[in-house]
Amino acid sequence: DAGITQSPRHKVTETGTPVTLRCHQTENHRYMYWYRQDPGHGLRLIHYSYGVKDTDKGEVSDGYSVSRSKTEDFLLTLESATSSQTSVYFCAISEPYTTTGGEKLFFGSGTQLSVL
Amino acid sequence: AQKVTQAQTEISVVEKEDVTLDCVYETRDTTYYLFWYKQPPSGELVFLIRRNSFDEQNEISGRYSWNFQKSTSSFNFTITASQVVDSAVYFCALSVYGQNFVFGPGTRLSVLP
Numbered sequence: 107d108a109g110i111t112q113s114p115r116h117k118v119t120e121t122g123t124p125v126t127l128r129c130h131q132t133e134n135h136r137y138m139y140w141y142r143q144d145p146g147h148g149l150r151l152i153h154y155s156y157g158v159k160d161t162d163k164g165e166v167s168d169g170y171s172v173s174r175s176k177t178e179d180f181l182l183t184l185e186s187a188t189s190s191q192t193s194v195y196f197c198a199i200s201e202p203y204t205t206t207g208g209e210k211l212f213f214g215s216g217t218q219l220s221v222l
Numbered sequence: 223a224q225k226v227t228q229a230q231t232e233i234s235v236v237e238k239e240d241v242t243l244d245c246v247y248e249t250r251d252t253t254y255y256l257f258w259y260k261q262p263p264s265g266e267l268v269f270l271i272r273r274n275s276f277d278e279q280n281e282i283s284g285r286y287s288w289n290f291q292k293s294t295s296s297f298n299f300t301i302t303a304s305q306v307v308d309s310a311v312y313f314c315a316l317s318v319y320g321q322n323f324v325f326g327p328g329t330r331l332s333v334l335p
Contacts, residue, residue: 139323141325146231146327147327148226148228148313148325148326148327148328149267149313149315149325150325151322151323151324194265196267200323210257210269210272211257211267211269211315211323212269213266213267215265215266216265216266216267
C-alpha cells in the first residue's frame, strides 16, 4: 500500500477558525491531491500539486489554500472555516501521465472535519 | 469537460445475487482512463480496476467483472454471487491524460445475508 498519512484523522472546530490538514507521503510521488467527499457528490477535487511549490485549483477550491514546500508534504488550509466545509477530506497521490498509461490514485485514510 | 454519472444511488441485494453497477462517462478526449474504487464501511478508498480507452476487452477478476463499451460511454461493474463483504460505496472515475480525475457520485451497495 502507498505510504500516505493524513493528520489529524478527526477534527472538530468552530466557524471562523483556521484549520490545516496535513498529508505526508513516503513514495516520492510528484502529484498530490486534496479531495473532499460529500454525500451525493462523490469526491471533488479541491487543489492539486504537480511539484514543490507548484499547485493549481480544482473544482471546489473557494475557501481553501494549499502549500507544498517539500515533495513529501501537502498542506490544506481552511483560512476561516465554515459549516459548509464540514466534510471528509482525502489526500491522494499519483505518478504523472506517461505514454505507457495513466496512473491510478492512491488515497490516504481521510480526515473527518466538523465545523460547528 | 469530463463527467461521470452513476445513476444508481443505492442498491440492495440478497447474498448470492448478481448485481451490476452502472457508470456512464462523458469526455471529448480520445485518450482517457476509467477506474472503479471501493469504499467499505471503514472509509478507506480501495482501487479495483483501471481501463484505458483503447482497450475495450472486458475483464474478469474472480467474482468481479467489468464491461467497457465506448459506443455507449459506459463502464459497468458486475459482482457475481454477491457477499456481505461486498457492501460498500463504489465509485467510478475518469481521468484524461492521467490527471484531472473526475469521480461519479457513488453507488451504495448493501448485500443482505
